[in-house]
Amino acid sequence: MSENAPVERALRRAVIAERLSKNFEKLPDIDQKLFHYGPLYFGANAGLAGLVGNSLYRRALNVTQARIVSSLPMAALPFITTVALYNAAVSVPLLSGDLNCPSCALMRGALVGVVGGGLYPVLLALPVNFALATKYSTAIMPERGNAMRYWIEISKPIMRKMRVVLLLQAFFGTYLGSRHFQSYSKLAEITFGPGEELKD
Numbered sequence: 001m002s003e004n005a006p007v008e009r010a011l012r013r014a015v016i017a018e019r020l021s022k023n024f025e026k027l028p029d030i031d032q033k034l035f036h037y038g039p040l041y042f043g044a045n046a047g048l049a050g051l052v053g054n055s056l057y058r059r060a061l062n063v064t065q066a067r068i069v070s071s072l073p074m075a076a077l078p079f080i081t082t083v084a085l086y087n088a089a090v091s092v093p094l095l096s097g098d099l100n101c102p103s104c105a106l107m108r109g110a111l112v113g114v115v116g117g118g119l120y121p122v123l124l125a126l127p128v129n130f131a132l133a134t135k136y137s138t139a140i141m142p143e144r145g146n147a148m149r150y151w152i153e154i155s156k157p158i159m160r161k162m163r164v165v166l167l168l169q170a171f172f173g174t175y176l177g178s179r180h181f182q183s184y185s186k187l188a189e190i191t192f193g194p195g196e197e198l199k200d
């Protein structure tokens with residue numbers, strides 16, 4: 001019995017995921033669009049955060065060259081990363097029946113917002129602009145052993161300015177997680193009937 005339990009659980013989850021995906025088209029259009037386009041808007045916000053972080057580091061290091069070359073990855077990489085993280089942490093587990101906890105969906109959305117949509121773009125902008133400042137000699141670079149301290153000193157005021165962006169990303173992630181869980185609840189009610197819960 002204990003050897004077959006994981007196999008039975010995997011089969012049960014596969015059946016649940018299949019039933020949920022079949023009934024996804026029965027959701028109202030607004031809920032379907034939210035599942036499809038919500039992570040993309042979330043990723044777009046992360047891309048904007050990347051551009052803001054890039055701009056702040058460029059000003060701090062007096063970098064005026066390679067504006068487009070440094071801006072493209074700062075917008076594209078956070079966008080792709082945030083969309084992928086949100087789908088992996090919230091959307092896919094909801095649509096497969098693996099995430100049945102509303103507070104878990106909210107927390108996952110907030111964490112993706114803070115980490116993928118806020119911290120990652122800012123931390124990604126630091127080495128890019130540091131390399132540009134070194135290449136074009138726009139700022140006095142530290143000696144070999146003081147590079148980490150120099151990065152921290154430059155990053156402190158930028159992180160203070162980016163607190164608002166981090167809070168907005170956390171709020172947007174929480175809101176999106178909440179709305180996705182509401183849509184999932186409607187989908188579970190359509191699929192399994194009212195009052196029936198999914199259990200592992």
